[in-house]
Amino acid sequence: MIITKKKDFSKILEYLKGRDRVYLFGCNSCAEQCETGGEREVKAMAELLEKQGKKITGSSIPDETCYSMLIKKHFREDKNAIEKTDAFLVLACGAGVKAVADAAGDEKPAFPALDSLYLANVTRYGHFFEGCSLCGDCVLGETGGICPHTQCPKGLLNGPCGGMANGKCEVNMENDCAWILIYKRLKAQGRLGALKRIASPKDYSNGVKPRTVVVESRIKK
Numbered sequence: 001m002i003i004t005k006k007k008d009f010s011k012i013l014e015y016l017k018g019r020d021r022v023y024l025f026g027c028n029s030c031a032e033q034c035e036t037g038g039e040r041e042v043k044a045m046a047e048l049l050e051k052q053g054k055k056i057t058g059s060s061i062p063d064e065t066c067y068s069m070l071i072k073k074h075f076r077e078d079k080n081a082i083e084k085t086d087a088f089l090v091l092a093c094g095a096g097v098k099a100v101a102d103a104a105g106d107e108k109p110a111f112p113a114l115d116s117l118y119l120a121n122v123t124r125y126g127h128f129f130e131g132c133s134l135c136g137d138c139v140l141g142e143t144g145g146i147c148p149h150t151q152c153p154k155g156l157l158n159g160p161c162g163g164m165a166n167g168k169c170e171v172n173m174e175n176d177c178a179w180i181l182i183y184k185r186l187k188a189q190g191r192l193g194a195l196k197r198i199a200s201p202k203d204y205s206n207g208v209k210p211r212t213v214v215v216e217s218r219i220k221k
């Protein structure tokens with residue numbers, strides 16, 4: 001899931017300066033779980049904006065705000081409220097903001113109420129861990145499922161570095177060194193041989209942005 005955090009309210013007011021009729025979007029998926037864009041947060045944002053003299057023309061909390069098709073459909077269904085709107089404020093990740101901005105077109109702006117931080121594993125309810133940076137050239141097969149690109153702050157593909165001490169990372173001593181974790185897991189699996197090879201530089205061409213994927217079997221002929 002995508003982790004988000006709330007922007008400063010002062011930044012949001014700056015975005016909305018001179019735009020008094022605001023339509024709010026939340027997201028019932030990742031932002032709901034982060035408690036940044038669910039029903040409670042959208043309601044709280046509406047109240048805050050109303051106190052600042054803004055009029056809330058409408059609001060919606062789609063199941064997944066990053067679904068551009070769903071957002072376009074919502075724009076058609078709530079046309080009257082949307083016509084009376086000066087700007088959209090989106091309590092979702094950047095992909096959600098983009099979906100709303102694209103549906104709104106060239107005439108009305110959409111602004112982010114959140115900052116998007118990273119792709120996370122949910123390790124416990126309300127606990128999120130960054131374990132993958134979506135590099136497009138996955139090495140987890142060689143590293144026991146622990147990502148050196150993400151869990152090592154230096155992104156070293158051949159580690160550990162000389163700063164490791166007592167199994168801890170020199171960049172943040174509270175964290176275990178990713179390469180010690182990799183070593184321990186590969187040892188437990190009887191795969192230490194994997195560490196004898198020197199990893200080649202990453203193929204960053206797979207990560208050139210923007211990336212698009214078309215799943216042919218999902219296209220209606």
Ligand code: SF4
Binds near residue numbers: 133
């Ligand atoms: S190697 Fe790349 S794709 Fe694989 S987990 Fe790490 S960042 Fe993600």
Ligand code: SF4
Binds near residue numbers: 159164169170177
């Ligand atoms: S101590 Fe380990 S995790 Fe930290 S920067 Fe060095 S190799 Fe990476």
